[in-house]
Amino acid sequence: MSPAPFPYxxxxxxxxxxxxxxxxxxxxxxxxxxxxxxxAGAAHIIVTGxxxxxTRGVLDDLGYKGIAVCGQGAQVYDAGAHRxxxxxxxxxxxxxxxxxxxxxxxxxxxxxxxxxxxxxxxLFGPGYQVQEGLPALYLEDTSAxxxxxxxxxxxxxxxxxxxxxxxxxxEIVGNLVDIVMAGPGIVEILPLGLTKATGLSLAARRxxxxxxxTIAFGDMPNDIPMFAWAAHGVAMANAHPELRAVAxxxxxxxxxxxIAVVLERLLGAA
Numbered sequence: 001m002s003p004a005p006f007p008y009x010x011x012x013x014x015x016x017x018x019x020x021x022x023x024x025x026x027x028x029x030x031x032x033x034x035x036x037x038x039x040a041g042a043a044h045i046i047v048t049g050x051x052x053x054x055t056r057g058v059l060d061d062l063g064y065k066g067i068a069v070c071g072q073g074a075q076v077y078d079a080g081a082h083r084x085x086x087x088x089x090x091x092x093x094x095x096x097x098x099x100x101x102x103x104x105x106x107x108x109x110x111x112x113x114x115x116x117x118x119x120x121x122x123l124f125g126p127g128y129q130v131q132e133g134l135p136a137l138y139l140e141d142t143s144a145x146x147x148x149x150x151x152x153x154x155x156x157x158x159x160x161x162x163x164x165x166x167x168x169x170x171e172i173v174g175n176l177v178d179i180v181m182a183g184p185g186i187v188e189i190l191p192l193g194l195t196k197a198t199g200l201s202l203a204a205r206r207x208x209x210x211x212x213x214t215i216a217f218g219d220m221p222n223d224i225p226m227f228a229w230a231a232h233g234v235a236m237a238n239a240h241p242e243l244r245a246v247a248x249x250x251x252x253x254x255x256x257x258x259i260a261v262v263l264e265r266l267l268g269a270a
Contacts, residue, residue, distance in 0.1 A: 009213035017219035049182035073199035195225035
């Protein structure tokens, strides 16, 4: 039997809270749905806030050999060749100015930073809570953060929730840098104008695919530009309210194979 027709040429999926379950695995059902989609002629591309070093292990586990968009759109990565195709770095002088302006208004922040490159380390300072299971290097003196090119900074505030920290920081330095929330406890400082849509559009161009041919899946406010770019945006049931508000549809959660539910329906297999 020939594969069922599929209405999109590109399936773009976020990782955390979307493709990955809470134990950082991809279910067999979702793997099979993605395999069916690629058999039907579409490409699957991962679009994640994680920089390449935090993404590579997941890609290897999936047997993923294509292009991935990492670092919140900063990096376009060839997983098969293990090399960066494009990389955008954060102006460290501008980032330092933005950080000082935020701290002048809200008080001291806990800081982490993602260094550029395929093997770039994530560095974190006192008080910063790193997501469990992800490799990072502790620095007692965070001045070393500024010694090499960076993709992004991460900030946390001891008494402010993520939504408030994002809103407040944007009001203070939104003309200098972009501030996004990529997950619980993950507020990032990025180059102004950089989004997941930036990297996804570059990757799609390499694949010869247009926005009108793309369906995207996500769960956090940093996925909003990707939804705006793609023809169809699908939020997970566990998604942040800001993303759900702009989604074309809401599927089941990442724990309940939300990606597979939609892909199976579109393939006519559900």
